[in-house]
Amino acid sequence: MNAMKTEAETSGAAPAAWLAAAPRQLAEMNARAGWSLDAGELAAVQTHFRALKREPTRAEVETLAQTWSEHCKHKTFTSPILYREGKSTKRIKSLLKETIVEATAKLKKPWCLSVFEDNAGIVAFDKKWALAYKVETHNHPCAVEPYGGAETGVGGVVRDVLGAGLGAKPVLNTDVFCFAPPDYDGPLPSGTLHPKRTLTSVVAGVRDYGNRMGIPTAAGGVWFDAEYRHNPLVFVGTVGLLPRSAVKKSVKPGDLIVAAGGRTGRDGLHGATFSSAALDDSASVSAVQIGHAINEKKLLDALLRARDRGLYRGVTDCGAGGFSSAVGEMAALCGARGGAAVDLEKALFKTTEIAPWEAWVSESQERMVFAVPKEKLSAFAEVFSAEGVEHCVLGEFNDSGRLKVAWTGTVLVDLDLEFLHHGVPRRERQAVWETPKPAAKRASRAARRGEAGAALRWCLAHLNVCSREWIIRQYDHEVQAGTVVKPLQGLHHDGPGDATVIWPQAVVGEEGSYRGFGVGHGMNPSYGKLDPYAMAFSCVDEALSNLVCSGADVSQASLLDNFCWGDPEDPKELGRLVRAAIGCRDAALAFGAPFISGKDSLNNTYADAKGAKHSIPGTLLISATAPVPDVRQAVTMDFKTANNSVYMVGVTADELGGSLWEAFAGETGGRVPEVDGKRAKAALHALSAAIRSGLVLSAHDIREGGLVTAAAEMAFSGEVGVSIDLERVPRAKDAADPVTILFSESQSRFLLEVTPEKEKAFLKAMRGVTLARVGQTIANPILRVVDLDSRTLLEERLGELKAAWQRTLPAALGWPGLNGHNGHNGSSR
């Protein structure tokens, strides 16, 4: 290891003369090294080291830059914001604490075992087991190298769950993407990959990593909007199962710092410029790597065995910032003051071409850091060696209050932990939200009733509604044998499911229990363009509605938030973010569903040819999970048989702002759908209980494309016809024409199939909830809609509707011959 290029320590952007540097010089050094520290943070570092009367080392500045990064510290979400809405102004001390965390604190739900403190949120599953759930984004790597970016994104979130508590066994992966349409034919700057390439490569990356690790990828979604063409969004999630006794981790002075898994290389050094010319074609040192799923699987197996034998006290993953973040975080847990001493040359390396500071911040994949009591080391070593996983002892945790790193005796880092974790200066940002003026009166939609059929087919074929079978079929969503309600449902297993239900007992051998859990998602950036508050409420409503439809108990639901936003220095963008966060809080409180974990990715912007900055549409993903007390009672969304009653829950109002109808008809200015929190909670909880009592045969929530789109999906998935009478639809006064009733996207609405013999019990269970019997299932394979004047408005053949719904994605990808199905597409009907 002596061949290490220590001269690189002083090469490149060496932090020479920090103490004497003028702000401009600091800014130059910052830009050259890619630390992404702002002026206030650079000054804070300078002040700190001036007081110590010594220059910082490169490794120290790197450690601070990593630990203080937006990625690790969530500066925007935790810094003060001066928020102006209309004429009122409010000073927010910490957006996160005053919105999302506050809701959880107020709700005080007993199933929250570990929230906002660990690598994942942890909730109770049953008396013995808990679930860890984390969703992360990997946007920038996926924009640069979509296959490797998606793979390492999945690998990273799986490690988050391995590093939650003392480690959880992954039982489900989730994937949600935002891309430009794959058939986008507008201009793209050089270096930007075409969205089709991004989509196919990201799907391949998610597929290969999940499939190779043997984790089902079984829940997700895709949203298409040309505004994502420069900044694709990739959200990856993992749910893991762990014993409730393994929820809390600790670190004690004297515990060994042990790194296990992959070796450390020069991977993922952000913008670091390396002076060595020895590496032939690495002129652009890549921030993106190809994942090594097999290594991570071995790490997983060894970790779980060591966990169950009690061979370590604490664990965390090496993600952003590598060792510097992982060791720094765990050091903070040790004793009253925390501390760690590392001899970095003891790490295992892929290459000798690595400088010590690079080794400290390298983001090489598939590594975890453990706190191992000395007396357990030999047993720990045995377990990991048996799985073929390398490990090394880097040093010891202590209670010195300092993070010390040495390289063959030379000090690389000697930082005060208090300064490292709490020294980042808080800068107040400005945020503003102007409520848009109400639109002028719209033209009557009644005149367009003749276009209803065309609009329905257009909605079904829309990229944001159409079949995702081409993507889903690439994933192994059955591995581990616990996928009870699958992402594709219906007679031919190709209809659009709401939530996925997982029975995780097979992997832990608790075969006598039928308890499972559901996972659902909510996302609609179109609403967010009009009002981020309404979007946030709608996302929560959608995620929970999906859970309701599959038979989960939403009175015990938990939520995760993932914000992907534009430029936080733009007060308007930040105002939208604040409004979305307030929406999250209000929705969580209204539904009684606490947030347990979350993540934000800001600065999703691009500069156009003139240098102007453009932000992506503010995007919020809400992921939700809730227990399914008995998986045998889970239901799917496809109609089952003819001659059953079709019920509709919820009130339909003239809420078409951001809807598919507006896009179809070229309308603007509609009212964005809003959630009536109290009514929504009552409806969701009552319906959830009714479904769990076995009173409902099939259930589907009504979203993009409205009532008629949901009805079509249920009908063609089950190959059972349906007749709906618009006169019977519960509606507000402003929903007075058939087009509005069919295509409104009012929230908290459901279509249900109920057998005649269960109808009475169903109505009793739903007492107090607005609902009506709006029609029935029929043997004729058609979708029929009866207008308010009792005339037939629509009579569409299910086979044609389904074909329209299935054709879009393969066609947009340029594989029109590939219909995405497994041999039966119902076209015989």
Place this chain on the structure above:
Amino acid sequence: MSAAAQAVPKPVGAEVPRYVVEVGMKPGNPDPAALALQSQLSSVGVASVTEVRVLALYELRGRMTAAQATLAARDLLADPVTQDYRLDRQAAAPLPAHWRLEVWLKSSMTDPVGESVRKAVKDLNLPEPATVRTGAAYQLFGRLQKSQADRVLERLLSNPVIHRVTAELR
């Protein structure tokens, strides 16, 4: 430390033998990767390619003989039922004129498949190679301009961030 020193790839000099193993589908067996590429060619304005073949490439560097590399190819890298293999130093059966596009991971990239192959070769009781790198070769038959071949490489097959590529008319 001793375990670490042992597993770190030893410096590779010019004198260390280098073998490139090519693995492709036997004639008559369907090749999904080739069909997928062929179906995508029209999207980058290439209509004149009559046939595509895809080969997996493994570059083995280490103190092993050609016979040992052949054993690794036969017993590990190729499926004996559906695939053929050959070492690049062996004479190939003559092929009609075609473009050969090669895509390799840059040396700065970790190559997970290469690492697994290195271990698997050792498990066959063959000398463990110092390094194994993986890549792919795409043989495009039919009339094709250099600019078209470059476009196929750039738009469909590689990413300059992680790959190095070659295009050669054979």
